[in-house]
Amino acid sequence: xxxxxxxxxxxxxxxxxxxxxxxLLEGGLQKQRPKAKTRKHFFIALVASFTALCLLLVLVFxxxxxxxxxxxxxxxxxxxxxxxxxxxxxxxxxxxxxxKTTVSGWYVPAADNDSDAVLASSTQSSERTVIFSHGYGAxxxxxxxxxxxxxxxxxxxxxxxxxxxxxxxxxxxxAPATGGIExxxxxxxxxxxxxxxxxxxxxxxxxxMGAGTALQAALQTNDIDAMILDSTFLASSDTMFHNVTQIxxxxxxxxxxxxxxxxxxxxxxxxxxxxxxxxxxxSFNIPLYIMHGTNDAKAPYQLAExxxxxxxxxxxxxxxxxxxxxxxxxxxxxxxxIQRAALFLGQVDQQFQAQADAESNSSVESSQTL
Numbered sequence: 001x002x003x004x005x006x007x008x009x010x011x012x013x014x015x016x017x018x019x020x021x022x023x024l025l026e027g028g029l030q031k032q033r034p035k036a037k038t039r040k041h042f043f044i045a046l047v048a049s050f051t052a053l054c055l056l057l058v059l060v061f062x063x064x065x066x067x068x069x070x071x072x073x074x075x076x077x078x079x080x081x082x083x084x085x086x087x088x089x090x091x092x093x094x095x096x097x098x099x100k101t102t103v104s105g106w107y108v109p110a111a112d113n114d115s116d117a118v119l120a121s122s123t124q125s126s127e128r129t130v131i132f133s134h135g136y137g138a139x140x141x142x143x144x145x146x147x148x149x150x151x152x153x154x155x156x157x158x159x160x161x162x163x164x165x166x167x168x169x170x171x172x173x174x175a176p177a178t179g180g181i182e183x184x185x186x187x188x189x190x191x192x193x194x195x196x197x198x199x200x201x202x203x204x205x206x207x208x209m210g211a212g213t214a215l216q217a218a219l220q221t222n223d224i225d226a227m228i229l230d231s232t233f234l235a236s237s238d239t240m241f242h243n244v245t246q247i248x249x250x251x252x253x254x255x256x257x258x259x260x261x262x263x264x265x266x267x268x269x270x271x272x273x274x275x276x277x278x279x280x281x282x283s284f285n286i287p288l289y290i291m292h293g294t295n296d297a298k299a300p301y302q303l304a305e306x307x308x309x310x311x312x313x314x315x316x317x318x319x320x321x322x323x324x325x326x327x328x329x330x331x332x333x334x335x336x337x338i339q340r341a342a343l344f345l346g347q348v349d350q351q352f353q354a355q356a357d358a359e360s361n362s363s364v365e366s367s368q369t370l
Contacts, residue, residue, distance in 0.1 A: 059262075062255065065244060066262035070176045072137045074169040079141065081108050081163075084148040087155055092164065092193060093173075098185035102173035105140060105164025105190065107197065111155050128349065129160040129199035131190050135208030135327055136177065136233070139169040145207060145230075145330055153338060157345070160199065162190050166210075178269035179235030180213040187217045191224065201225050201352045203345065208233045208299070208327050215279045215307075218286070226287045226315075226348040228341060231327045232307065233299040234276045243298055280306055287315035287351070289344045293324020293332075315347050 081087040090107040110126035132150070134142045140163040141147055151161045166183045167175025175182065187204070194202050203226045206214035211229035218224050233239065240263075241256045264270050280303075288311055292304035301320055308318035319340060321329050330337045 058254075058258075062258040063262050063265070065248075066259055067266050069240060069244070069259070070168075070263065070266035071174075072168060072177060074137060074139050076171050077139060077141060079148070081106055081148065081151060085152040087151065092162070092190075094189055094193060096167075096182065096185040097188040097192070098182060101167045101175040101182060101186060102170075103164055103167070103186045103189050104170060104173060105162060107193070108151055108155060108161040108163070110158045110160045125198050126158050126160050127198055127200040128158065128203075129162060129194040129197070129201070130154050130203045130205055130345075131162040131187070131194060132164075133187055133204055133206035133210035133214050134163075134166065134169070135210045135231075136168075138207075139165050142207065144327060150205075150330075153342075157342070159203075159345075160194070160197065162194055164190050166213075176267040176269075178267050179240075179271050179274045180209065180216045181269045181273050183209075183213045184216040184220065187213055188221060191217070191221065195223060200356070201349065203227065203348065205230075205341075207231060209235060212279075215282075216275060218284060219275060219278065219282065224286060225352055226289075226344075227284075228289045228291070228344065229304075229307075230291045230329060231296055231299060232290065232292065232304050234279060234303065235271060235274050236276050237271050239299065240271065246297060281310065283310050283312045284316075285313060287313045287344070287348050289316070289341070290318040291321070291329055291337075291340075292318070293321045293326065293329055295323050296326045298326045315344070315351060317344070 081089040087108050090109075092103075092105045092107050094103055095101070096103055110128070132140065132142075132147055134140055134145075134147070147163060151163065154161050164186070166177075166186055167173065168177035168183075177183070191202055191204075202224055204214040204217070204224050205228040206212070207230045211227075211232040212234040214224075214227050214229065215232070215234070218227065237256055237260045241250075241252065241259060244250060244255070244259065260271060288308070290304050290308045292299070292301040294301050304318060305320065308316070319329075321332065324332055
């Protein structure tokens, strides 16, 4: 058995170099290398954590804005046509044309004839229907327009009237706002409903985004015979950001790209899908009455002028109201507003009847020739 004898090292010689990790400083203190590195790493981690927190707060902030745009607050319904203006009505509920959402509204049948009191109920069928397309942030009542008064007027003029809520305004069938992409499918469902009730002549009367939605729907169907467009708003990244800045003074960058990126998370739709350029370049073959105010803070009146300038139908026209504000044209000049709208509807009806008579005569002549 071998035994190794360890010779003790004299203390005077100090520790071996291999066992002495750091040299001694003057005064006998060792260098604090581990502590210095620890402080540096802690500082870096602190800065990284603060930066990540700031980025997270920015995303949460803009995510909340995108959510608010997608699910705007809309007050619940407070009345109905019977209680408000004495008109009988029927509840409507049906799926949108896309099948993604459910639409609910009211159907108010026309008065028996033009001489009937507008409070009279009606069972006589009318082939003329006006569908109201309300604006963003409102519901079918939209009191500042006001819908009930216009419904009463149209009822007396022997028009059926359809009032309905877009999905973002519905209390029972809530759906996200999509800038008119899904809303146009909801409007098309109401157009199909009007046709099922015998409507041969359909006029869509839109307000703000409801007017922009009507233009989107008109790109997809030939069942709209005319449109009245009040304070037209077309949803795009620029217009949405402009409206946000009316409430919060945000910088365009990074606000606009962030909002545009985050909106699809809540709505399932991208604003790039809104056919703004197609609408601006389109010459619709139906009459359009475009109304807009020069003091519109939400939608520039130049956009309305551009759309109006591209129209070729002889009945199409525009009314640019000096100092008029967004959706407040009726409030500013109620008598003139009604007179202009009634005149336009009368001319549209005459044109529609003339076209119907011409088609009927053409069919008769063809049958006789055969």
